[in-house]
Amino acid sequence: MAEKVAVDPQAFKKAVDDRTNARLKMWLEICAHCGLCADTCHFYLSNDRDPKLIPAIKGKKVLEAFKKKDKIDEAFLEELYWTVYGDCTMCRRCTMFCPFGIDIATITSTGRGLCVSQGKVPENLVKTIESYYEYGNQMEVSEEDWIDTLQWMEEELQEELPGATIPIDKKGANLLYTVNAREPKFYPMDISQAAMVFYLAGEDWTMSSKGWDDTNLAMFAGDLKAAGYVSQLVRDAAEELEVKRVAITE
Amino acid sequence: MVHSVTLFAEYLREGRLKLDKSVFGDQRCTYQDPCNVSRNGGCGKDAREIIQYLCEDFVEMEPHGDYNFCCGGGGGAIPMAGAFRDRRIRSGKVKADEIRATGASICFTPCHNCYDQIRDLSKEYELGIKVLSFKEMFEEALIIPEELKAKEEDEEE
Numbered sequence: 001m002a003e004k005v006a007v008d009p010q011a012f013k014k015a016v017d018d019r020t021n022a023r024l025k026m027w028l029e030i031c032a033h034c035g036l037c038a039d040t041c042h043f044y045l046s047n048d049r050d051p052k053l054i055p056a057i058k059g060k061k062v063l064e065a066f067k068k069k070d071k072i073d074e075a076f077l078e079e080l081y082w083t084v085y086g087d088c089t090m091c092r093r094c095t096m097f098c099p100f101g102i103d104i105a106t107i108t109s110t111g112r113g114l115c116v117s118q119g120k121v122p123e124n125l126v127k128t129i130e131s132y133y134e135y136g137n138q139m140e141v142s143e144e145d146w147i148d149t150l151q152w153m154e155e156e157l158q159e160e161l162p163g164a165t166i167p168i169d170k171k172g173a174n175l176l177y178t179v180n181a182r183e184p185k186f187y188p189m190d191i192s193q194a195a196m197v198f199y200l201a202g203e204d205w206t207m208s209s210k211g212w213d214d215t216n217l218a219m220f221a222g223d224l225k226a227a228g229y230v231s232q233l234v235r236d237a238a239e240e241l242e243v244k245r246v247a248i249t250e
Numbered sequence: 251m252v253h254s255v256t257l258f259a260e261y262l263r264e265g266r267l268k269l270d271k272s273v274f275g276d277q278r279c280t281y282q283d284p285c286n287v288s289r290n291g292g293c294g295k296d297a298r299e300i301i302q303y304l305c306e307d308f309v310e311m312e313p314h315g316d317y318n319f320c321c322g323g324g325g326g327a328i329p330m331a332g333a334f335r336d337r338r339i340r341s342g343k344v345k346a347d348e349i350r351a352t353g354a355s356i357c358f359t360p361c362h363n364c365y366d367q368i369r370d371l372s373k374e375y376e377l378g379i380k381v382l383s384f385k386e387m388f389e390e391a392l393i394i395p396e397e398l399k400a401k402e403e404d405e406e407e
Contacts, residue, residue: 042342045344089285092290093319248254
């Protein structure tokens with residue numbers, strides 16, 4: 001998984017400095033290690049209560065990173081990488097039980113951002129980010145394939161409901177419906193099912209030819225620049241089509 | 251920005267969609283709250299509202315709603331794949347145990363990550379459940395007015 005092995009201490013320090021803010025510093029310093037978060041974590045409970053998987057301990061790894069700044073080495077980066085990508089899904093359950101309300105998800109996401117500064121990001125997330133930039137969605141679906149899929153699903157649906165349609169780029173519609181790129185790729189029936197719901201509910205809706213993928217794996221990767229770009233795609237589509245609401249898929 | 255769960259609840263509340271809940275009458279159902287839909291998105295109540303229209307035999311996982319456990323597939327864990335897969339499956343043990351305890355034969359969830367993860371968990375932990383989305387259940391249970399259905403001759407074309 002490790003794409004790059006060499007560390008770039010200056011880039012790491014810059015990432016730490018860029019991400020430092022009062023709220024994060026407070027969270028990292030205030031943790032009393034009371035352990036109330038331990039039993040709230042599915043990683044901890046599913047792995048024979050391995051202390052390394054207690055949320056506070058995982059957060060501490062990011063605190064160490066903040067203290068180390070340009071003193072990091074390969075071994076530390078490797079540990080940080082597996083902690084932030086492999087041992088936390090940023091579900092925020094622990095925060096519900098923390099007496100201080102420490103947001104471990106934001107801390108993990110920050111740790112991922114530090115890994116991004118080293119180009120140390122899970123390979124498959126990197127691929128999705130490249131795909132967002134090239135195709136506007138995480139699954140390398142071309143505009144042609146997307147439109148073909150919508151038309152195909154419309155035909156399928158019309159066999160049962162002759163009046164149902166899948167409108168594309170309908171300006172001024174009440175609702176823009178966006179999907180997960182896994183739908184055109186693996187679950188196209190999700191699209192005809194949604195169209196069936198909108199038809200029966202009498203919704204004035206549309207799909208967009210661009211900016212239709214509502215996932216943001218760049219955000220999960222910790223790459224904020226790319227994450228901003230990805231969300232902007234959907235926002236641009238909504239503004240272009242002058243819709244009143246944007247709905248996101250299940 | 252509105253999540254499908256909230257939108258579907260609106261349609262049902264306003265009487266714009268009608269469901270025949272006897273369709274799943276003999277199957278016990280449970281619901282997986284996706285972290286980013288329920289705890290972080292505030293849509294847990296909307297999901298419960300839909301369930302009132304959809305299921306006759308519904309059993310909650312414990313805990314559920316805002317306090318639900320992550321299925322293990324969130325935060326990008328599904329697409330990371332590769333060496334991360336083992337960790338993902340192992341971390342789903344809590345969820346697998348919870349689902350088993352409900353005795354449900356259907357687990358539905360409005361999230362592609364939860365959906366794929368719970369399907370994997372069903373295989374790996376031998377839960378023998380069917381995983382569905384709301385839309386898949388609606389397709390079965392929606393009451394369609396006769397006049398909107400395709401006529402016989404259309405079907406033969």
